[in-house]
Amino acid sequence: MTPPLFIITGAMAAGKSTIAEALAKRLPKSVHLRGDIFRKMIVNGAAEMGPVLDDEARQQLDLRQLLATDAARAYHAAGFAVVYQDILIGQDLVAAAERLADLAPQVVVLAPSVATLAQRDRARAKTGYGENFPPDILAEALTRETPRLGLWIDSSAMSVEDVVDAILGHT
Template identity: 40%
Template sequence: MTLERGIYIITGVMASGKSTISQMLAEKFEKGVHVRGDVFRKMIVKGNIDMTPNYSQSALEQLRLRFKIAAKVVEMYYNAGFSVVVQDNYLGKEVMGFLDEFKSKPIYFITLHPNVNSIINREQKRNKSGYTAWQVETLNNVLLHENPKIGLWIDSSYMTPEETLSEIIKRKKEARIK
């Protein structure tokens, strides 16, 4: 089964497998790019304000800036002939604003949502710690209850990365949102 050239957006909470799956998916294209949206947050060397459960307006403005920059980079690669996979924590009310940044089509939106125990196990095995300000359960509740129910949702709790990628490829039509 082949993949159509497009923009593939991968979201989920920290330790849901976004980076791994996004890299694997981007490698499936003849001309593929993997944009890690979080890199734009990391570029701020002074004055960064992280999103926390009790975030400020300034933190929200920085998040929106990060999303806007990511969308512009994605569009530039896409308009240069690449298929682009972009990943970040696109959560809650900000999802639709992020999607509105895109002029190009097709757009595929994929949400990875393993169960809480799987996320905790994966987090313990990572070389980094994502859950400092957030609890896994709290962030997972935002994903499950505040994200729009669009695109393809995959419960990858008991799937290998290869199985998750295979499921995305097999069900890609469900992921297409525009």
Template identity: 45%
Template sequence: MKIDDYDWNYFCNTCYFEDGAEELLHSLNASYKLGVISNGVSVAQRKRLTAGNIYDMFESIVVSDEAGIRKPRKEIFDLSLNELGLSNHEVLFVGDSITDGIFLITGVMASGKSTVAQLLAEKFAKGVHVRGDMFRKMIVSGREEVLPNAGEEALRQLRLRYRLTAATADAYFEAGFNVVLQDVILGPMLQEMAELLRNRPLYVIVLTPNQEEIAKREASRPKKGYGLWSIAELDRQLRDETPKMGMWLDSSSLSPEETAEEIWQRVWTEARI
């Protein structure tokens, strides 16, 4: 037997547990459905589960080389959910890293999205800040701005912008980066944007400073966003028409640095969808 054959057989037929892990699995198996999602070689992963006498604990075992999809693609999680007969709101995914993910920041104009997204992205060893508005600016002729009572073409261009933003975020994430993307995404389109993003985990952060604070921030910045849009109307769309998903943060009394730190402390438990 060659050395590499020996190593491979040893790898496939051994299973070691962290302290308490085996007992925890038995306890969970008594009350919950369990599943495994693995990026790996199916024959090896299945043999290792068998070697640990835990194969039969799992009602779903999804391995990337069989599925043709790797984590963190959303589709591989959907396969496991289908096998378990559960929705994503009924499961808890346990991974080996709590800081990987795509972080979607939204809010009205002048709510601090861009500055906070930059600060948040800088907290990662490999972080990317995707500015959704850059895709709007790329249109040099024929651009339709999203105004009150926007027409069909303006909405078509807006959805194109969101698709490009999501695809860019996914591409960076699949290349090993943590991605913070930000744009004005209000109403039902926030749910649409979450569905456009293929990868998970996904964290949604909605910044909700009050109207007085928004007016102050708008007055102090060089670019102006309000005019045809009023602060009151955009704020109404945010609060009344946007689904209450993820983490909603009133940043009225917080500096950008304080807002980014507040997100960093709370996002892992409050913003994941």
């Protein structure tokens, strides 16, 4: 049986990492692939990521997503269930799904309310939002620019286990 491949996306603080890790733990022989790891590998010259990307930031984001889908493909070919998680909005999600289309990725979009994003961001050690980058910017971009691929979940009032159950129940 072919192992599943999941693409999990959403705005910052949507719960992508938490849900992806919990999902991967429920699958035999699995990988939680964090797309952001490829950005973190850059020692010098990392471009600023934010609501508006300059050319260099866009190129680095494209590279990060290409590397992540290549890694997902390699892990999958080695027999691992892959849970690839990153902020993939609009055409970025479409491109990732298309690059992995032959592996039938199951797309999951976590779309909690803006209030939930703000509360979760305040509660974590690493904050991504601020005065010039409030959570509604990414939440609205996700809603406005992203085609309705896969399973969209408003996880605002759901536990991690409930979200994972919904994902596994949808497959």
